[in-house]
Amino acid sequence: MKRWIARAGIGAVALVALACGKPKSKGGAIAASASVKELMAARGLTEADVEAALRTYVPSGKLDDYIVFASGGQSGQVLVIGAPSMRLLKLIGVYTPEPWQGYGYGGDGDAVLEGGKQNGHALEWADVHHPNLSETNGEYDGQVLFVNDKANARVAVVDLADFMTKQIVANPLAASDHGGTFVTQNTDYVIETSQYPAPLGREYAPLAEYKEKYRGVSVFWKFDRTTKRIDPNQSWALELPPYTQDLADAGKLDSDGWVFINSFNTEMAIGGTLEGKPPIESGASQNDMDYLHVIDWKKAEKLIADGKGQPIKGIRVLPLAVSAAERVITLIGEPKSPHGVDVTPDGKEIVVGGKLDTHATVYSFEKIKKLIDAQQFEGKDAYGLPILKFSDSIRGQAEIGLGPLHTVFDDKGNAYTSVFIESVVAKWSVKELKVIEKMPVHYNIGHILAAEGDTVSPDGKFVIAMNKMSLDRFSKVGPLYPQNFQLIGIDGEKMRMLADMPIGIGEPHYAQMIRADKLKPIKTYPLGENPYIGHKDPSATVAGQEKIVRKGNVVDVYMTAIRSHFTPDQIEVEQGDTVKLHITNLEQSEDQTHGFAISMHNVQLSLEPGRHENVTFVADKPGVYPMFCTEFCSALHLEMAGYLLVKPKAK
Ligand code: RUQ
Ligand code: CUA
Numbered sequence: 001m002k003r004w005i006a007r008a009g010i011g012a013v014a015l016v017a018l019a020c021g022k023p024k025s026k027g028g029a030i031a032a033s034a035s036v037k038e039l040m041a042a043r044g045l046t047e048a049d050v051e052a053a054l055r056t057y058v059p060s061g062k063l064d065d066y067i068v069f070a071s072g073g074q075s076g077q078v079l080v081i082g083a084p085s086m087r088l089l090k091l092i093g094v095y096t097p098e099p100w101q102g103y104g105y106g107g108d109g110d111a112v113l114e115g116g117k118q119n120g121h122a123l124e125w126a127d128v129h130h131p132n133l134s135e136t137n138g139e140y141d142g143q144v145l146f147v148n149d150k151a152n153a154r155v156a157v158v159d160l161a162d163f164m165t166k167q168i169v170a171n172p173l174a175a176s177d178h179g180g181t182f183v184t185q186n187t188d189y190v191i192e193t194s195q196y197p198a199p200l201g202r203e204y205a206p207l208a209e210y211k212e213k214y215r216g217v218s219v220f221w222k223f224d225r226t227t228k229r230i231d232p233n234q235s236w237a238l239e240l241p242p243y244t245q246d247l248a249d250a251g252k253l254d255s256d257g258w259v260f261i262n263s264f265n266t267e268m269a270i271g272g273t274l275e276g277k278p279p280i281e282s283g284a285s286q287n288d289m290d291y292l293h294v295i296d297w298k299k300a301e302k303l304i305a306d307g308k309g310q311p312i313k314g315i316r317v318l319p320l321a322v323s324a325a326e327r328v329i330t331l332i333g334e335p336k337s338p339h340g341v342d343v344t345p346d347g348k349e350i351v352v353g354g355k356l357d358t359h360a361t362v363y364s365f366e367k368i369k370k371l372i373d374a375q376q377f378e379g380k381d382a383y384g385l386p387i388l389k390f391s392d393s394i395r396g397q398a399e400i401g402l403g404p405l406h407t408v409f410d411d412k413g414n415a416y417t418s419v420f421i422e423s424v425v426a427k428w429s430v431k432e433l434k435v436i437e438k439m440p441v442h443y444n445i446g447h448i449l450a451a452e453g454d455t456v457s458p459d460g461k462f463v464i465a466m467n468k469m470s471l472d473r474f475s476k477v478g479p480l481y482p483q484n485f486q487l488i489g490i491d492g493e494k495m496r497m498l499a500d501m502p503i504g505i506g507e508p509h510y511a512q513m514i515r516a517d518k519l520k521p522i523k524t525y526p527l528g529e530n531p532y533i534g535h536k537d538p539s540a541t542v543a544g545q546e547k548i549v550r551k552g553n554v555v556d557v558y559m560t561a562i563r564s565h566f567t568p569d570q571i572e573v574e575q576g577d578t579v580k581l582h583i584t585n586l587e588q589s590e591d592q593t594h595g596f597a598i599s600m601h602n603v604q605l606s607l608e609p610g611r612h613e614n615v616t617f618v619a620d621k622p623g624v625y626p627m628f629c630t631e632f633c634s635a636l637h638l639e640m641a642g643y644l645l646v647k648p649k650a651k
Contacts, residue, residue: 019328025151035116044559048496052496055084056084056487057085058087064082065097065461065513066084067152068081068464069131069529070131070503071128071147071506072094072508073127074503076124077086077093077505078131079505080163086485086500092163094147094491095168097113102604102605105617106602106605106615107603107613108530108614109532110614112545115169116154118645119419121375126149126152127151128147129147129178130180130181131510132146132512134182135455138185140454140455140512140514146180149177150195152170153192154171156168157169161521161522162608164531166228166532167229169221170484171197171293172202173200175196175198175202178246179218182250185456189272192252193216193240195244195246197210197216209266211242217239218259219235219237220301221235234308235315236301236316236317237315238461239319239323241385244265246261246262247261247339248260248261249341251347252343253347253456254361255343262292263296265283266287266289278520292334292338294332294372294388296330296372300328308322320385330386331381333390334352334354334361335361336357337354337356337408339355340352340404340405340447345455346456348394349364349430350365351417353404353405357404359398360407362430367394372386376389376392396414400419400426400428401426402421404417404419404420404426405417405428405447407448409458410458410463413437414427414428415429415430416428416463416490427439427495437495438492441486441488442475442486443499444467445465447509452513452514452515463488466483466508467485470502473502483508484503486498486499523609524589524608527542528540536612538613539558540612541558541584553576555573555577557571557580562587564629564634568629570642571644575647579615579618579619582595593609593633597628599627600623600625602617622646622649623646625645627644
């Protein structure tokens, strides 16, 4: 029997030994059994491949240590992924109807989607960017997930008790957003900042009046822990100059009470390619510096409470002039066309990556605070906002590479920056401002995320490279390629590439990774509970109480579902009747879900155990329509059926 040495060492010894059955280990040397070596040879696997498999394989029946909540991009949904196995656990319907979950097909979830209407339009897609978990004292608490829709300036609230979208709030001030949804360290606020400047409240103004009338805006959505909903009435906003605000991060610990938002296009370029003017891309890349916006949100909150806000479309907006006079917003130069802004776990520093700069710039919150307190400004911008001197505000810069974007952290003082153009993850020491190692990724990484990465105490086990391109990584599926998540182990001396996961549903932007044991989802609902109201539905029905009640042309049907029948299973109505079904799933056993569909009516529900749901539709076409269960719930699932009969209107 020959021996092979695990190049990566640490931990691999025990893992490989376990897998090989006949371990023989001596000072890091590992013995693989003949059969394992044969298998490796047959499948063309290297030792590194085997180690990666051993670090990520989760056997049947075993659970993942982490759960990743990833943006589903254009799908308008959120992916729930187990790590390290990278198994897809669920796609949560958020902005887009989701048929399996019966979300948006006639049931009570329709009202949530209705809340996301903008300009009177039902919007059937979203560009989901940044999922953010609720925090308590800067730690993920596993209660709620927020996520923004860049395309239509909306914020959604996903309840992690049942992994369901409970609320969508439509931002009435902006037409697009990006710097969201970042939470303050106790989730008092969910922050959503506009992307492309436009007149606030979505009014019209010609582009010629860009500097005077176009604005950015940052909405501070107030989150109410008791209702687990955003309260728009307690929310407020900050008017921002028409620099294209990009990403943002909320301060924590030392910098709690502050928010940092970066920007590009401080040139305020507006394009005009047809007229021969330079496109926005080149107009916006003239200045060497753009502006980091440093925002004292506690002060802003107080000014709003003192009545300094001016209502626009029902939201109190703090005018730029007030923010300038009261030093709510301070600007600092940031090089060049920046993208990511990330607060370090200790809250003491802010890391900014410049897309057209090779550095990550590390700002010192202490320095910034001192300069603001002493009113040591270098000047003012055209809107009267004070500007701090760049060199006085930073601790230093790390030379990272071509196109640094986003930065996450581990538990040992290292940062991991995604480097788009170079297509690498750069690991660097925050203290030394020096790159330690670069790992190629496949290909062109956008965001990067880390285990418990945005908390005050990252775990330092994994990062995931969220790659925009996959090129040669997967079997070809036509010219639209999946994006590629790459799981990278960061707990050893060297980074290790562990697994690829194609994302074939939309372009994911950000994701967060939480320790699985922090999530405590319910298994069943108390009998008759309507998840959207959070308690027993007034129309909930128990066995024996089912009935059909007709009042004029409204027919209320109080139904139950239990293996393997609906009661009633025959519903006869007249053409033109409004039918209201109230269905309670009487099951109380885990995973005993029934579906409920009616042919030709766009009705499809998911009735998890105990759950109650209401459906309203107009029976406008006479005919005979099967209604049936859509989850294979029992041996007699196909028999779980009945009929909706719509009698033609008497002439
Ligand atoms: S981002 S493009 Cu989060 Cu890097 Cu949206
Ligand atoms: Cu109930 Cu299938």
